[in-house]
Amino acid sequence: MDRFQAMQVFTRVVEANSFTLAADTLGLPRSTITTTIQALERQLRSKLLNRTTRRLSLTPDGAAYYERCVHILADVEDAEASLHDTTRGPHGRLRIDTLPSIGRQILIPALCDFHTRYPDIELAIGMSDRPVDMVQEAVDCVVRVGELKGSTLVGKRIGTLEVVTCAAPSYIERRGEPKTLEDLDQHQAVHYFSSATGKTIEEWNFLVEEKAVDVSISSIISVNDSDAYLACGLQGIGMIQLPRYMVTPHLQTGALREILAPWAPAPMPISVAYLYNRHLSPKVRVFVDWVTELFQHCPRMRDCTGGKGFSPECTFASHTKGSASIRDFLVHGNVEETTF
Template sequence: MDKFHAMQVFTRVVEANSFSRASDSLNLPRGSVTRIVKDLEAFLKIRLLNRTTRSLSLTSEGAAYYERCVRILSEVEQAEGELTTDTRTPRGKLRVDMSGALGKLVVVPALDDFQARFSDIDLSIGFGDRFVDLVQEGIDCVIRVGALGDSTLVARRIGTYHLVTVASPGYLERRGTPRSPDDLEQHVAVNYVSSRTGRAINLNFIVDGERVNIRMRSRLAINDGDAHIQCAIKGLGLVQVPRLLALPYLASGELVEVLPDFRPPSLPISAVYPHSRHLSPPVRAFVDWVAELFAACPGVSADTGMELPPDSPVRARQVSIA
């Protein structure tokens, strides 16, 4: 038995949570994948996986062995990479996924530079904020905004997403300009609905070093970033949007920033990838490139002091339309 190959197959089965999906990603017959794992269990004299017709789960011994396999495989790949860094050009197919705003406004305009630097990488980009299963969907890397919860993935901080509260001049003329979050009782918001949760996201502000979460009544909810900002331009209410999206409208005067002394907390931008991909030359090349790109972009570069730690105090209240 090729123990190194068996470890690769076993980790792929765990990450895919399926023998069939693992066989597809490894380009091996399903029977071969099953046999390799069984042979590995026989060699180790332990059961690594609990199998039923509908589910697959790790035994306690299997979980410990999986963690060791991931570290060993990563160290081998790192050693190989260090020996060939100077001579090997990143090549192959690379699938990434990111939000539409980041992709269309920052990444796509710079793709000519990426292709000039990495002409041997075939890049496929998907846009959206939905939850994706990287292993099952064959995605090598995702760029995500906000806190991350899946500890089985590798994450690298590559930027900061700055938000801004805005309204149209016409709306402010009708309703008045709020000077503090307490003034929002006289105002209406256009809610943004998260594609991941299906829920409206409340307005957030930093007040005296604390995060204040305000739930406003709203007559309108939108789940698309471009449509959300167009609603603000039309004077339909206050919105909190990425500064990246708002910049051209702030410059033209179609939108006005409100409550600039109580800006929303900034959000981290992370590159996220499975353990098995984190030393892949194409992934490393793309993440390094996009981190460099974000560092030069005003809307997603280093934070401006408006970011709060995840455990910062949160005050929540609801305001209604007068």
């Protein structure tokens, strides 16, 4: 058995999550893929993959072996590129994961620029309301809000996320504008619930004398999508709390009005992160550099920081209370650390 080819086959099966797709992309018969994985497991005397009729998943040994294979193959790719292909830029499939709102409003509009710079990189962008297992799902890097989890993650802060409390003029006309946090007892919010956990967020976070405080607010509607959440706020159904980059256009047109500004929630860091064994990959390296530059020059992110952009020296207040607040909505897509 060619050990190097077996590593390539194994990693492709993991990344494609399919023996058939791995065979197609490698130009090999499916039977060869199956035979190679079986021979590799016999050679290693360990089961690497759990197979069912519907899905594949890595065993603990498989996850550990996958990480080492990725590292080894990246080293080989770098070595070959440095000797034989100095004129070709980074290439290959790059899978990233991000919050849906960041993906739709910041990353996707700028992808033409990325493709122009790196035409040989195939991007796969995941945007979903659930934690991501970077090993099991073969995710190369993530863009995340909040403190990063996972001791084997390498992270770089690329921006600041500010949260704004706001309401439509129709809501304020109907219910009045809250002037203090105590006034919230007489108001209604739009609630968010996670489609992954079913948990409804019934509390909002505010910063009172540099201390994070959660306040319960009643509601007559809950949604599990950020666009629907914003739409409910625009319709005047209830007050909302969202990242400023999502509501800036509506604040500018007057479709929404900021309220309770003196107690705005503490800003949170936005980071790009990857597993420690991916840092040598050229495609990951250029994406990290590109997304850092993107956030530094993004107009919506500058709007969130008084036109100054992101400064690496920014300090971020931590929210350590155990209750569920709207901040959980913003960090719902954190990475799993159990497999690292």
